[in-house]
Amino acid sequence: MASHGNPTSFAATVFDYIIVGGGTAGLTLAARLTETPNITVGVLEAGLDRTSDPKVLTPGFAPSMWDDPDYDWIFKTTPQIHGNNRVVSHPRGKQLGGSSAINFDYWTHASQRDIDDWGELGNPGWSWDELFPYFLKSETYNPPPPSTSSQVDTTFVSPPLHGITGPVQDSFPPFYDNFYKSWEPTYKNLGLGPTGDPKGGRAIGAYTTLLTIEPKNASRSYAGTAYWRPNAGRKNLVVLTGALATRIIFARDKGVLVATGVSFTVDGESYTVSATGEVILCAGAFQSPQLLELSGIGDASLLKSKGINLVYDNPNVGENLQDHVYVPLGFEAAPGEVTFESLRNETNLAEAVVDYTVNHTGPLASGTSNAYISFSQILDALSKGEQSKHGKPAK
Numbered sequence: 001m002a003s004h005g006n007p008t009s010f011a012a013t014v015f016d017y018i019i020v021g022g023g024t025a026g027l028t029l030a031a032r033l034t035e036t037p038n039i040t041v042g043v044l045e046a047g048l049d050r051t052s053d054p055k056v057l058t059p060g061f062a063p064s065m066w067d068d069p070d071y072d073w074i075f076k077t078t079p080q081i082h083g084n085n086r087v088v089s090h091p092r093g094k095q096l097g098g099s100s101a102i103n104f105d106y107w108t109h110a111s112q113r114d115i116d117d118w119g120e121l122g123n124p125g126w127s128w129d130e131l132f133p134y135f136l137k138s139e140t141y142n143p144p145p146p147s148t149s150s151q152v153d154t155t156f157v158s159p160p161l162h163g164i165t166g167p168v169q170d171s172f173p174p175f176y177d178n179f180y181k182s183w184e185p186t187y188k189n190l191g192l193g194p195t196g197d198p199k200g201g202r203a204i205g206a207y208t209t210l211l212t213i214e215p216k217n218a219s220r221s222y223a224g225t226a227y228w229r230p231n232a233g234r235k236n237l238v239v240l241t242g243a244l245a246t247r248i249i250f251a252r253d254k255g256v257l258v259a260t261g262v263s264f265t266v267d268g269e270s271y272t273v274s275a276t277g278e279v280i281l282c283a284g285a286f287q288s289p290q291l292l293e294l295s296g297i298g299d300a301s302l303l304k305s306k307g308i309n310l311v312y313d314n315p316n317v318g319e320n321l322q323d324h325v326y327v328p329l330g331f332e333a334a335p336g337e338v339t340f341e342s343l344r345n346e347t348n349l350a351e352a353v354v355d356y357t358v359n360h361t362g363p364l365a366s367g368t369s370n371a372y373i374s375f376s377q378i379l380d381a382l383s384k385g386e387q388s389k390h391g392k393p394a395k
């Protein structure tokens with residue numbers, strides 16, 4: 001496996017901070033820490049630098065990266081007994097930029113209530129009010145041109161709630177098909193449209209979602225292009241790709257456990273690198289706990305059964321994962337309606353590639369949108385629809 005950087009000289013450097021995982025969080029932290037020139041940061045990323053790869057940069061190609069080992073870790077669940085024993089895919093980005101390189105590009109935020117709950121669970125500093133300045137700092141909002149706002153409703157956006165100088169570019173994509181144009185009014189007619197700019201703290205309803213797309217050329221804006229590329233020349237930042245972290249090394253300082261370095265492999269060769277400050281785990285929701293367990297932090301009985309020496313007993317590590325499901329529903333389209341499926345046809349795909357490359361528009365420049373709606377709202381809207389069908393006026 002090719003690597004960016006030299007593993008021998010990386011291992012010979014003593015960094016202030018070592019970041020494990022050059023994904024969304026890892027590259028953001030690396031960029032912010034190295035704004036201070038005398039702080040040195042080393043990043044270990046198992047995947048490669050694909051920041052010039054058209055598959056990554058073209059929003060419409062995102063699904064083509066899932067299940068491809070060059071881009072995706074291709075995690076699968078065990079058969080799910082409550083899901084008819086189905087095995088469910090859990091794509092996770094394996095490359096610089098991590099999952100932000102393979103995601104849907106939605107620039108969405110949770111509601112204020114959800115963020116405040118984090119803080120109230122015992123995490124000082126993680127309230128909406130404390131995080132909001134950082135939401136602004138990360139973003140450059142690009143207002144829609146008239147050619148876009150004439151196609152879909154973009155009036156719910158309140159510009160003061162958006163950043164204008166951050167590294168992540170967001171915009172409304174230039175292209176919407178007929179299905180998309182019906183989606184939005186359908187929700188509105190059911191009373192489930194946006195209740196304001198979701199960025200204001202109330203993310204409820206269906207709305208045309210801002211996407212992390214650089215409008216100049218309709219390319220993906222993500223951790224790789226926003227936080228790594230502009231800072232790749234910093235002398236105090238070293239990123240090693242193709243480097244798999246295998247264990248965090250601990251020492252005890254007056255009885256306190258301190259992470260002092262990381263063992264990693266490149267092309268099957270093992271290395272160790274040291275940090276004087278901190279080792280920061282940013283390997284994602286699956287692999288950060290995995291690496292803790294491999295390093296001896298986890299459930300004592302589980303680690304013993306796997307032959308791993310216990311460093312610290314914490315039965316919560318690697319447990320209680322919850323994720324949202326993504327269940328695509330297929331509908332038969334009326335004859336003549338163009339759908340994404342038409343891109344399976346080589347001629348259509350070739351035309352879409354030209355449209356994207358030359359004009360920065362067309363289906364490959366587009367994405368989808370999302371809706372935050374509770375089951376009770378859906379049931380309510382459906383029952384109103386049933387009532388009006390049977391002659392009773394909808395309230």
Ligand SMILES: Cc1cc2nc3c(=O)[nH]c(=O)nc-3n(C[C@H](O)[C@H](O)[C@H](O)COP(=O)(O)OP(=O)(O)OC[C@H]3O[C@@H](n4cnc5c(N)ncnc54)[C@H](O)[C@@H]3O)c2cc1C
Nearest residue numbers: 021023024025046098099100103104105106245283284287
């Ligand atoms: C298919 C998909 C669609 C999504 N759509 C959206 C969306 O539209 N909008 C949105 O906001 N969010 C979306 N998300 C979620 C979002 O992308 C993630 O929550 C976010 O990227 C996670 O960031 P992270 O830094 O925790 O992990 P990641 O960005 O996944 O970074 C982890 C990094 O660590 C590396 N790594 C792992 N183990 C090791 C190791 N042992 N050694 C070295 N490196 C290692 C990985 O290769 C990876 O680069 C989506 C996610 C997926 C998978």
